[in-house]
Amino acid sequence: MTPATPVTPVVPPAGLDQVRTIADAVLYEGYLLYPYRASSHKNRSRWQFGVLGPPGAAPGSFAEDPGMATQCLLAVPDEASSAKPEVSIRLRFLQLQVREVQRRDEDGGHIPVGELDLAGVSVLSWDEAVECEIDLGTVPLDGESGSTDELRTVPGGAETEPLTDEDGAPVGRIVRRREPLTARIRTRTTMDNGFLRLSVSVDNEHAGTAADKDAAIRASLIGTHLILQARGADFVSLREPPDEAAPAAARCEQRRCWPVLAGAKGSTDTVLAAPIILYDHPEIAEQSPGALFDSTEIDEILTLRVMTMTEEEKAEARATDPRAREIIDRCDTMSAADLQQLHGLLRDPHGPGRAPGPLGDLRDAEPAAFDTGGAPWWDPAADAAVSPDSDAVVIEGVPVTKGSLVRVHPSRRADAQDLFFAGQVARVTAVLSDVDGGVHVALVLVDDPAADMHDWYGRYFYFAPDELEPLPAAHAHPAHQASTEHRKENPS
Numbered sequence: 001m002t003p004a005t006p007v008t009p010v011v012p013p014a015g016l017d018q019v020r021t022i023a024d025a026v027l028y029e030g031y032l033l034y035p036y037r038a039s040s041h042k043n044r045s046r047w048q049f050g051v052l053g054p055p056g057a058a059p060g061s062f063a064e065d066p067g068m069a070t071q072c073l074l075a076v077p078d079e080a081s082s083a084k085p086e087v088s089i090r091l092r093f094l095q096l097q098v099r100e101v102q103r104r105d106e107d108g109g110h111i112p113v114g115e116l117d118l119a120g121v122s123v124l125s126w127d128e129a130v131e132c133e134i135d136l137g138t139v140p141l142d143g144e145s146g147s148t149d150e151l152r153t154v155p156g157g158a159e160t161e162p163l164t165d166e167d168g169a170p171v172g173r174i175v176r177r178r179e180p181l182t183a184r185i186r187t188r189t190t191m192d193n194g195f196l197r198l199s200v201s202v203d204n205e206h207a208g209t210a211a212d213k214d215a216a217i218r219a220s221l222i223g224t225h226l227i228l229q230a231r232g233a234d235f236v237s238l239r240e241p242p243d244e245a246a247p248a249a250a251r252c253e254q255r256r257c258w259p260v261l262a263g264a265k266g267s268t269d270t271v272l273a274a275p276i277i278l279y280d281h282p283e284i285a286e287q288s289p290g291a292l293f294d295s296t297e298i299d300e301i302l303t304l305r306v307m308t309m310t311e312e313e314k315a316e317a318r319a320t321d322p323r324a325r326e327i328i329d330r331c332d333t334m335s336a337a338d339l340q341q342l343h344g345l346l347r348d349p350h351g352p353g354r355a356p357g358p359l360g361d362l363r364d365a366e367p368a369a370f371d372t373g374g375a376p377w378w379d380p381a382a383d384a385a386v387s388p389d390s391d392a393v394v395i396e397g398v399p400v401t402k403g404s405l406v407r408v409h410p411s412r413r414a415d416a417q418d419l420f421f422a423g424q425v426a427r428v429t430a431v432l433s434d435v436d437g438g439v440h441v442a443l444v445l446v447d448d449p450a451a452d453m454h455d456w457y458g459r460y461f462y463f464a465p466d467e468l469e470p471l472p473a474a475h476a477h478p479a480h481q482a483s484t485e486h487r488k489e490n491p492s
Contacts, residue, residue, distance in 0.1 A: 019227060019262045019270055022282050025291070026050070026274045027092060027223040028323075031129060032293040034302055035309060036317040036324040038124050046127070047222050050093065050257070050275035052183075054206035054219040063216035068224060068256035069201035070273040073236040073249050076141060076196050085141040085232035091185055091202060094129035094222040095154055095178055101125045101163075103172045110173060115319075119166045122319035123174065129222060130178060139187050141196055141233055147188040151205065156180035179218045182206055192248040195236065200226060200273070201255075225257065226273040234268040237261050237280050287341045290330055293323065300342035306331040388430035393439050398470035400441065404428040406468040408443070421445070421461070425471060429460050439465055 030048040037043065053063030076085045101123050102110035116123045134152050161174040181204070188199045202224060210216040228235075236242070238259060241249035261280040262272040272278070285299070292302050306328060309317070314332075318325040392401035400406060408426050410418035426443035433439055442460035444451040454460065 016227065016229075016270075018264060019272060021284050022262060022278070023092060023225060023227060023272060023274075025284065026225050026272075026276055027094060027131065028291065028293050029223065029276060030293070031094070031223075032321060032324055032327070034292075034305060035313065036306075036320060036327060037313060038126050038320040039316060047096070047217055047220070050222065050224040051217070052093075052202065052204040052221040052224050053216055054204055054208065054210050056206065056208060057210040057216045057219075058212075061210045061212050061216035063210060063213075064220065065256065066205075067201060067203040068275070069199065070226065070254055070257050070259050071252040072198045072200075072228065072259045072271050072273070073192075073238065073241070073245060073252055074141065074196045074198060074230060074233045075236055075245070076233045085196075085230065086138040087141060087198060087231070087233070088138045088229045089136040089185070089187065089200060090227040091134040091136065091152075091183065091224070092227065093132050093183075093224040095132050095181055096218050096220070096222060097128040097130050098177045098218065099124075099126045099128050100175045100177070101172065102175060104170055113172075116163065116172050118163060118171065122316065123163065123172075124316075124319050126320055127217075128176070128321065132181075132221075134183065134185070136185055138231075141189055141198065141230075147186070149184070149186050151182065151184050154181040154183070179206075179208075181219065181221060183221060192251060193245075195245055195248045196233070197248065197252060198228070200228070202226070223275070225275060226259075226271075227262070228259075228271040228273065230269050230271075235259075235261060235271050236268075239280055289334070289338060289341075290326070291323070292327060298342075300339070303331050303334065303339065303342060388432055388442075391431040391433070393431050393441065393465050395465050395468055395470050400428055400431065400465070400468070400470055402428055402430055405446070405471040406441070406443070407471055408463060409467050409469060410463070411467050412464055421463075426461075426468075427451070429455060432462075441465060441468060 026049070030046050033040070033042045033046055035042075050068070051064040052066050052068060053061075055066040057063030074085070074087075100112050101114070101116050103113045103116055104110055112125070114125050132154050134154075136148075136150060136152075139148055156178045158175065158177045161176070162170055163172040163174060165171050184203045184205050186199075186201045186203075190197050190199075202221075204219075204221050206219040208219060210219050236245045236249060238249050238252060257273045257275050258277045259271045259273040260278045260282065261268060261270070263270040263281065265281045267281070272282075288299050292299060306314075309328075314328050317328050389402050392399045394400070395406070404427070406426055406428060408421040408424050410421055425446045427446055428441055429444055430442040431439065432442060440462045441464070442462055444454050444460060448454070
């Protein structure tokens with residue numbers, strides 16, 4: 001066990017730029033929550049992902065678990081090769097920084113306040129965060145004998161920023177404080193069926209106690225994730241491992257994070273182990289003009305919602321955090337053409353795509369944009385191959401299409417609502433296919449008095465073909481038959 005080593009600033013290599021765009025989205029996931037105002041109740045619980053809490057926290061502090069761990073699989077050259085495989089490890093997280101606004105008294109002292117007005121501009125007390133990155137250097141991939149154990153520290157600190165009025169007279173100050181943090185990073189390598197398993201664990205070893213929720217989060221590692229880069233070896237996709245690696249991949253265990261291949265499509269030298277489950281080679285959409293700090297949302301929706309904020313709400317958001325100010329300013333100056341870029345791009349799911357190679361390579365992985373022929377991308381007419389009104393699926397040898405009657409036998413889910421459908425007769429409203437080739441049948445219950453209303457609104461229930469039993473038209477309920485005749489006579 002080595003003594004704790006202080007962290008020094010890290011300048012990442014240029015080759016990490018593409019990976020860091022994704023890693024930064026993970027790092028700041030939840031840092032700001034719409035509507036981006038400090039007074040919003042939603043912002044009372046901002047730190048939600050990758051939080052490693054202090055091990056000495058009191059039960060009432062609701063601290064997160066102090067550790068996370070990941071296991072990756074690598075294909076390494078045989079012993080006859082002269083290459084010496086190794087992997088570099090970077091640990092990244094946020095260190096919480098308390099921003100306290102203090103008002104200056106007549107006697108020259110300072111009193112903490114929630115807000116201070118400077119010539120009509122608000123300055124708020126708020127919790128910020130500082131990016132931290134620990135470069136552990138390279139770790140040799142030595143099979144059964146390889147293991148490391150390092151303890152790293154991130155120093156705490158305090159800075160003061162004076163605040164003055166329009167005449168330059170001191171009216172207060174901003175005090176920023178950070179707790180020192182300590183992280184232990186362990187690695188271990190083992191062989192499994194010809195592949196090498198790399199295990200990396202991260203534990204918060206903050207020495208102090210935390211009596212409440214605020215103290216616990218100040219002593220936590222936030223948005224914690226790992227970037228691993230291999231040299232002389234190739235990472236194996238755990239999402240889509242080649243057949244020969246599948247058993248070993250299934251034996252890899254993850255705790256509070258998940259490793260995916262990162263970087264350029266087709267590359268196998270970099271893994272991002274994140275607290276959010278991602279696909280291999282994730283990307284930021286090129287249409288996105290900037291971070292919104294809510295990576296599970298849609299840029300267009302959040303941008304439009306920001307545009308609906310009142311001027312008072314926007315002013316408060318700008319005062320909350322510099323990153324919030326940048327979001328508000330960007331949305332305010334966005335042109336109609338810029339907004340249209342966020343409206344989405346339809347891609348042909350049947351176009352060029354994944355072609356597995358020895359390690360799950362991607363060849364021609366970027367599909368061509370789907371030509372909609374001028375139709376809106378959300379219009380079914382954009383894809384002539386899709387016709388929910390006429391598409392059919394064969395169930396027990398019987399073609400089932402729109403208007404067919406079926407009996408429902410729920411089997412795939414344990415939803416209580418499905419129990420109400422068991423044995424019920426339903427009318428098919430559409431047969432739909434997803435991009436993975438799955439078929440979904442949209443239904444309305446024949447005996448539901450609100451069936452016509454659901455049909456009019458397009459509110460359907462969806463079941464798989466193997467949950468349905470085809471029925472002849474004679475099973476239709478008389479009320480349904482009368483309703484159908486009424487619609488034929490009164491199509492409006």
